Amino acid sequence: MLKGKVAVVTGSTSGIGLGIATALAAQGADIVLNGFGDPAEIEKTRAGLALAHGVKATYDGADLSKGAAVRQLVENAVSAYGRIDILVNNAGIQHTDLIENFPPEKWDAIIALNLSAVFHGTAAALPHMKKQKWGRIINIASAHGLVGSASKSAYVAAKHGVIGLTKVTALETAGLGVTANAICPGWVRTALVEKQITAIAAKDGVDQEAAARELLGEKQPSLQFVTPEQLGGTAVYLCSPAAEQVTGASISVDGGWTAR
Numbered sequence: 056m057l058k059g060k061v062a063v064v065t066g067s068t069s070g071i072g073l074g075i076a077t078a079l080a081a082q083g084a085d086i087v088l089n090g091f092g093d094p095a096e097i098e099k100t101r102a103g104l105a106l107a108h109g110v111k112a113t114y115d116g117a118d119l120s121k122g123a124a125v126r127q128l129v130e131n132a133v134s135a136y137g138r139i140d141i142l143v144n145n146a147g148i149q150h151t152d153l154i155e156n157f158p159p160e161k162w163d164a165i166i167a168l169n170l171s172a173v174f175h176g177t178a179a180a181l182p183h184m185k186k187q188k189w190g191r192i193i194n195i196a197s198a199h200g201l202v203g204s205a206s207k208s209a210y211v212a213a214k215h216g217v218i219g220l221t222k223v224t225a226l227e228t229a230g231l232g233v234t235a236n237a238i239c240p241g242w243v244r245t246a247l248v249e250k251q252i253t254a255i256a257a258k259d260g261v262d263q264e265a266a267a268r269e270l271l272g273e274k275q276p277s278l279q280f281v282t283p284e285q286l287g288g289t290a291v292y293l294c295s296p297a298a299e300q301v302t303g304a305s306i307s308v309d310g311g312w313t314a315r
């Protein structure tokens with residue numbers, strides 16, 4: 056379905072981003088991977104993706120906490136492939152603390168990566184997508200883009216911001232062959248969440264699995280984790296003809312979290 060299309064997926068060396076990159080590659084899209092990690096592991100992932108799906112896959116290690124680097128990531132993709140069709144703004148970080156204890160530098164870092172990078176990437180990609188009359192901006196927000204949780208001020212503010220930015224992007228591109236949507240996952244068991252499970256285990260003196268059940272029980276009625284593969288399927292849907300008129304939407308994939 057996506058043969059000949061080029062997808063840039065930020066933060067795709069692990070977790071949700073890798074799940075989405077894999078799903079898009081499985082549909083034939085050429086992929087630009089991005090994110091941090093062990094160079095040998097990243098190369099294994101890149102080569103594996105290309106081989107398994109018969110697509111081109113490249114890696115760009117841009118640090119997306121800097122606006123200019125985000126814009127360069129997009130321009131590098133266009134230089135290498137001649138186009139950018141799909142931009143998945145996925146890279147994100149977390150820090151938890153009460154507002155009065157929240158380190159200002161952590162606030163700045165979360166806003167820079169989780170919100171401002173989405174703006175810079177979108178700004179760089181849209182001229183190419185408008186010219187092509189086809190484009191998909193897919194922003195990985197969160198259930199925390201729709202509701203709050205204590206101790207997550209920066210993350211919740213950034214993710215609510217991403218949903219607002221998604222709506223404006225949709226309005227500015229309506230009717231031009233470009234759509235912009237946010238995916239709002241509930242708990243996905245990635246490195247980002249494993250750290251929070253470890254913190255619960257330490258606080259409550261329980262093992263990692265009991266802490267994982269506690270984490271789910273508090274927020275996610277299904278009591279099951281969302282998987283990166285399921286989110287990959289959601290991204291593929293947003294790139295499909297069925298989703299041509301889906302724009303400005305926030306799609307919850309959260310086991311019922313935001314239904315209550």
Ligand code: NAD
Pocket residue numbers: 065066067068069070071072089090091092117118119120145146147148168169195196197198239240241242243244245246247248
């Ligand atoms: P993860 O920690 O597994 O992956 C984060 C990715 O971002 C990694 O590839 C990492 O290398 C990359 N990254 C971190 N800092 C970067 C930087 N400065 N520049 C470029 N890349 C950088 O986390 P994840 O859970 O897969 O999170 C992916 C996205 O999904 C985030 O935006 C997160 O907020 C969102 N999300 C996660 C969950 C969850 O439960 N895991 C739920 C809702 C939303």
